C-alpha cells in the first residue's frame with residue numbers, strides 16, 4: 438500500500454504548497470475558525486497546520502491516514518452542493534507516504550488528545566495519548582526524504598515558501614470568517630484575524646495584497662439581475678511588476694477562468710487604453726444552480742449556464758466603474 442500511496446502522492450503532493458493546500462482544506466472542512474501554519478525552510482523541513490475544528494476521534498486516527506478513508510462520502514451524494522474539494526480521501530495517506538507525519542487531534546467530547554506518527558514506512562500507526570486542545574494538528578517533516586528524485590525538483594526555499602504563502606492568501610480571501618496565521622522560520626508573516634465587517638475585510642485585503650493596492654484601487658459593489666459583484670479593481674496608478682494580483686472568486690471559490698479574464702481585460706483595455714495588466718480582487722455571487730465550479734478540481738475553471746450574461750455583467754460593471762474615474 439505504501440507504493441500505491443507514493444504513486445498517488447505524485448498527483449497530490451508536488452511541493453510544500455500542495456501539501457499546505459490539502460491540509461488547509463481539511464481544516465476548513467472540519468469547521469475551523471482559526472488556522473495556524475508554521476513553516477521551516479519553505480515547508481521542506483517542516484510544515485505544521487493546526488486548527489480548532491471538530492477534531493478526529495482516537496479510533497479514526499489510523500483510518501485518516503489510510504487510502505480512500507474519507508469521512509466525507511455522505512457529502513458526495515450531494516456533489517453539487519459540495520463546495521469543498523477534499524472528497525478524494527487520499528491526501529493524508531499520500532502525504533504520509535513521502536514524509537514524517539504526525540497527526541494529533543482531540544474532539545470536543547474526548548477528555549484528552551491522541552496522536553499517530555508515521556515515517557514513510559509501511560507500518561501500522563500506533564495511537565498514543567497526547568496534549569492538544571480541541572482540533573487537529575498535522576505536522577509534516579522532511580518532505581520527500583524517501584523519494585530523492587522528487588526532492589530534486591524542489592526549488593529554492595524562498596520559491597517554495599512563496600508558493601505556499603500564495604495558497605494561504607487565496608484561501609484567506611475566500612474565507613474572511615476564518616483567522617489565518619503564518620510563521621516562517623520563527624517569524625510571523627501573515628496574521629489575519631477573523632474579518633466579520635467591511636472594514637476588517639478591507640484590512641485583510643490590504644494584508645494579503647499589500648496596502649498600496651487598496652490605496653490605489655476602486656471599490657466595486659453592484660447587484661443586478663440576481664448577480665452581485667464586489668471587491669476592488671486596481672487603478673492605473675497602481676503598478677506592479679508581476680501581473681499576479683488577480684483574484685476572482687465565484688461563490689467563495691477562487692477561479693481562473695477564460696471568460697472572466699476576458700471580460701475584465703476587455704473592460705480595462707477599453708477604458709484605459711494602455712495595455713496594462715489588470716489587478717483585482719473580485720467576488721461574484723451568483724445562483725449556485727447556474728454555475729458549475731467543479732468542472733476540474735485543480736484548474737479552477739467554472740462553467741456558467743448563461744456565460745454571455747455573466748460576461749456582459751462583468752464587462753459592463755467594470756467598464757462603467759473605471760470610466761467614472763478615468764484620469
Ligand code: ADP
Pocket residue numbers: 459463464467488490491492493501502506507508509523524525526527528529530573
Ligand atoms: P478527504 O479530505 O478527501 O476526506 P484526507 O486524506 O484529506 O481525505 O483526510 C482523510 C480524513 O481525515 C478526512 O475525511 C477527515 O475525516 C480526517 N481529517 C483530516 N484532516 C482533518 C482535520 N484537520 N480535522 C478533522 N478531520 C480531519
Ligand code: MG
Pocket residue numbers: 459462463523524525526528529
Ligand atoms: Mg482532504
